[in-house]
Amino acid sequence: MPDLNAIKAEAKRLLAEGVVEVVVAFKPGDTPLHPQPAFFTNVDEVENLVYDGLCQNNLATFLTRLPKTKKVGMLVRGCENRSVNALVVEKQKSRENLYLVGIPCEGIIDWRKIVERAGEAVLAVNENNYVVEIETRDEHFTFSKNELLHDSCLRCVHPTPLSADILIGEALPEGNLAIARKAVEEFEAQTIEDKYAWFQKEAERCIRCYACREACPMCYCTECFVDHIEPRWTESGATPAGMQGWHIVRAFHQTARCTDCGACERACPMDIKMTYLTEKLNHDMINKYNFEAGLDTQTLPPFATVTLDDKNRFMA
Amino acid sequence: MSLKPKIALFQCQWCLYSPTDQEWVDSQLPENIHLIKTPCTGRINPLYVLNAVQGGADGVMISGCLPEQCHFKTGNMAARRQLEEFNDFLDYIGYEKSRMRFVWLDLQDRGIIQKRLAQFEKDLEALGQASNLVTRVKVAEGGQNA
Amino acid sequence: MNLILEKQALPGLLQSWREQYDVYVPQKMERFSHFMPLTEESVLVTGEPHNTRIPPKALFLPMTETLVKFTRFGGYEDAQQNVQPRVVFGIRPCDAQAIQLLDTSFIQEGYTDPLWLERREKTITIGLGCHQPCHNGFCTTVGYGPFNKSDLDALLTDLGDTYLVETLSEAGEACFQDLSPASDDIYEHALEIQQIAHDQMPVAFETENLKEKLEQNFNSKFWEEVSQSCLGCGVCTFLCPTCFCFDIVDETQRKQRVRNWDTCMFRTYSLEASGHNPRPSRVERTRQRLSHKFVYWLDQVNQIGCTGCGRCVRYCPVGIDIRAMLRQAQTLPFEVSHAV
Numbered sequence: 001m002p003d004l005n006a007i008k009a010e011a012k013r014l015l016a017e018g019v020v021e022v023v024v025a026f027k028p029g030d031t032p033l034h035p036q037p038a039f040f041t042n043v044d045e046v047e048n049l050v051y052d053g054l055c056q057n058n059l060a061t062f063l064t065r066l067p068k069t070k071k072v073g074m075l076v077r078g079c080e081n082r083s084v085n086a087l088v089v090e091k092q093k094s095r096e097n098l099y100l101v102g103i104p105c106e107g108i109i110d111w112r113k114i115v116e117r118a119g120e121a122v123l124a125v126n127e128n129n130y131v132v133e134i135e136t137r138d139e140h141f142t143f144s145k146n147e148l149l150h151d152s153c154l155r156c157v158h159p160t161p162l163s164a165d166i167l168i169g170e171a172l173p174e175g176n177l178a179i180a181r182k183a184v185e186e187f188e189a190q191t192i193e194d195k196y197a198w199f200q201k202e203a204e205r206c207i208r209c210y211a212c213r214e215a216c217p218m219c220y221c222t223e224c225f226v227d228h229i230e231p232r233w234t235e236s237g238a239t240p241a242g243m244q245g246w247h248i249v250r251a252f253h254q255t256a257r258c259t260d261c262g263a264c265e266r267a268c269p270m271d272i273k274m275t276y277l278t279e280k281l282n283h284d285m286i287n288k289y290n291f292e293a294g295l296d297t298q299t300l301p302p303f304a305t306v307t308l309d310d311k312n313r314f315m316a
Numbered sequence: 317m318s319l320k321p322k323i324a325l326f327q328c329q330w331c332l333y334s335p336t337d338q339e340w341v342d343s344q345l346p347e348n349i350h351l352i353k354t355p356c357t358g359r360i361n362p363l364y365v366l367n368a369v370q371g372g373a374d375g376v377m378i379s380g381c382l383p384e385q386c387h388f389k390t391g392n393m394a395a396r397r398q399l400e401e402f403n404d405f406l407d408y409i410g411y412e413k414s415r416m417r418f419v420w421l422d423l424q425d426r427g428i429i430q431k432r433l434a435q436f437e438k439d440l441e442a443l444g445q446a447s448n449l450v451t452r453v454k455v456a457e458g459g460q461n462a
Numbered sequence: 463m464n465l466i467l468e469k470q471a472l473p474g475l476l477q478s479w480r481e482q483y484d485v486y487v488p489q490k491m492e493r494f495s496h497f498m499p500l501t502e503e504s505v506l507v508t509g510e511p512h513n514t515r516i517p518p519k520a521l522f523l524p525m526t527e528t529l530v531k532f533t534r535f536g537g538y539e540d541a542q543q544n545v546q547p548r549v550v551f552g553i554r555p556c557d558a559q560a561i562q563l564l565d566t567s568f569i570q571e572g573y574t575d576p577l578w579l580e581r582r583e584k585t586i587t588i589g590l591g592c593h594q595p596c597h598n599g600f601c602t603t604v605g606y607g608p609f610n611k612s613d614l615d616a617l618l619t620d621l622g623d624t625y626l627v628e629t630l631s632e633a634g635e636a637c638f639q640d641l642s643p644a645s646d647d648i649y650e651h652a653l654e655i656q657q658i659a660h661d662q663m664p665v666a667f668e669t670e671n672l673k674e675k676l677e678q679n680f681n682s683k684f685w686e687e688v689s690q691s692c693l694g695c696g697v698c699t700f701l702c703p704t705c706f707c708f709d710i711v712d713e714t715q716r717k718q719r720v721r722n723w724d725t726c727m728f729r730t731y732s733l734e735a736s737g738h739n740p741r742p743s744r745v746e747r748t749r750q751r752l753s754h755k756f757v758y759w760l761d762q763v764n765q766i767g768c769t770g771c772g773r774c775v776r777y778c779p780v781g782i783d784i785r786a787m788l789r790q791a792q793t794l795p796f797e798v799s800h801a802v
Binding site for chain 1: 725
Binding site for chain 1: 362363366367370383384390393394396397398401402404405406407408409410411412448449451452
């Protein structure tokens with residue numbers, strides 16, 4: 001775990017020296033399982049800052065909600081850093097107005113995995129050196145952190161922020177792309193009927209609350225395609241056509257933009273799996289165009305660039 | 317399959333405007349082919365394709381100009397990148413990849429699309445009717461299929 | 463009437479109801495429980511110390527329902543609802559209370575919703591009291607409780623190997639007619655369990671003067687603070703048992719007019735045709751959600767519009783806690799009004 005005091009000191013410095021107007025980070029939640037994103041604007045508040053494995057949101061999602069010219073300091077992990085970069089590529093924020101405090105990420109704990117193992121009455125969660133101790137109303141549990149990590153984090157390739165202004169803690173080794181690809185390959189190897197059955201089962205639990213959309217840093221459209229009235233792109237209700245349409249198009253809009261942070265899946269109140277969709281698209285982009293979203297702040301995603309090198313592909 | 321497969325044909329307007337092809341479009345277009353003319357393949361939003369698929373299209377054909385011949389310079393290239401990926405993506409969740417086909421036409425071509433459609437139709441017949449992702453309410457139940 | 467029901471006999475009893483009714487019971491769906499129709503293979507989930515993920519309001523106000531079907535020549539016909547008489551078993555008291563609250567909105571003289579009314583009239587609700595207090599729930603704080611009897615036809619209390627069945631209406635009595643009556647001792651014992659459960663629920667916030675404080679601080683900075691980290695999704699409202707907003711949409715491709723759940727947390731909810739939005743940001747929308755439950759319900763029916771089920775606390779993706787918001791609201795300044 002990175003040193004919390006070092007993070008606080010840095011956040012205080014940023015505010016005190018006027019480098020930024022607001023620091024986006026986390027504060028303790030009212031339940032131990034849910035730390036809350038927080039916006040610190042003065043030095044005194046920063047004492048309240050927390051950071052642990054349960055901080056499940058991708059803070060970059062708040063970037064497009066703050067005024068464009070505001071100077072923002074942000075706590076970023078590997079995936080968040082890439083999301084920020086992708087937003088800079090899409091001109092949603094200029095890099096000069098950002099100060100990124102990088103944290104090498106040891107993975108985000110999926111609170112559902114805690115509830116599954118320890119029940120809901122969790123009173124305290126302590127995390128130390130890849131061991132998570134959980135205090136519930138009646139019992140005490142000890143888990144290895146790997147057991148509780150969110151699926152996206154288990155296949156994380158870039159845990160260390162790539163372009164943070166300051167890194168707090170030691171950089172972690174890069175993940176293995178081949179391991180990351182395994183889940184997608186396994187899914188792909190199924191028969192077409194099985195694939196559809198799985199997709200159907202997952203999509204049709206949807207209640208269309210759009211938590212996945214709101215939790216995603218790349219979903220910043222003022223008007224989402226599902227909110228259009230004329231023309232109506234997908235059915236509005238909780239019908240198979242509407243729910244499948246939503247999941248297909250939401251995922252597809254993330255092509256070459258998704259950083260596989262998994263915030264969508266963690267936000268879902270119905271436990272719908274959806275990173276298997278975006279992961280497929282991510283790996284296709286790597287295979288076809290050797291592109292990963294958010295590795296830098298210049299490279300345009302494949303769908304925004306066309307070259308005549310594509311010519312040969314036409315005849316396939 | 318007793319009935320002919322339903323095909324949604326997304327056609328760029330710039331490569332099907334010879335008089336013979338136009339006549340075919342106007343008077344000889346088979347009933348099982350639903351022609352959607354677009355100003356350019358670059359205008360084909362994946363949502364259009366999804367609508368066709370959900371509405372019960374057994375196959376989707378996308379036809380446009382060859383590279384370097386696009387009326388809007390790069391519309392076809394952008395479309396190719398995006399729709400090809402969309403095709404792969406739909407395959408990943410249950411709509412066979414071979415149900416979507418791309419045809420790239422030279423501006424000078426005449427009568428090619430008909431031949432390609434006939435071939436596509438034959439291949440689709442072998443595949444059978446599409447059922448995955450067909451979720452729109454059927455006509456008999458008060459809905460409207462493609 | 464107080465009856466005694468062996469736990470072993472419960473599955474058989476539920477199956478026997480199927481002759482007359484459609485029976486809905488909480489069953490396992492992925493990692494949570496959900497009200498689903500009972501079949502021969504159904505596995506009942508009753509031991510969990512919390513309620514179903516989707517509140518049972520969905521049984522009365524489905525996520526999407528067809529109102530009207532358009533026909534070919536400009537005409538239309540009403541959609542057939544086709545609701546069979548049904549029993550909903552295992553509904554928690556907070557959720558049952560919520561349905562009573564929703565009745566005040568859907569069943570009003572001159573404004574009765576026929577679809578809601580039909581489903582309500584054909585439904586027998588059998589409650590299951592919460593002897594293990596659920597985490598994050600706060601039913602006693604808002605004036606209800608883990609054994610609240612409002613709007614139930616019968617209430618079950620878990621006594622270990624048996625249930626005490628308190629029938630509260632004729633329909634409820636009919637469901638349990640073959641059972642033997644419970645002795646006074648057992649009843650006393652059950653009351654004790656109920657009282658313990660009631661006392662175990664913590665007081666999450668003070669409700670005194672809460673309405674006035676929220677009203678008087680309508681333009682307070684407080685709303686900005688509490689809504690800062692809100693994502694603007696619909697989790698809290700869609701999973702809320704007392705949220706009932708809906709949106710009527712013409713699905714032209716399906717030739718139907720449908721109504722879908724809608725929520726005040728969405729931008730499009732209050733967006734007007736002119737483009738003006740009276741609730742332009744999440745600040746106003748959060749204020750609306752809280753004020754509706756803790757001010758407007760009180761104005762309209764003199765009841766708090768929150769039953770303390772705790773779903774919004776548990777599933778909020780950014781950990782916003784309505785209890786903490788209200789605790790903070792309690793620290794706001796206010797003046798005692800002297801209006802008569």
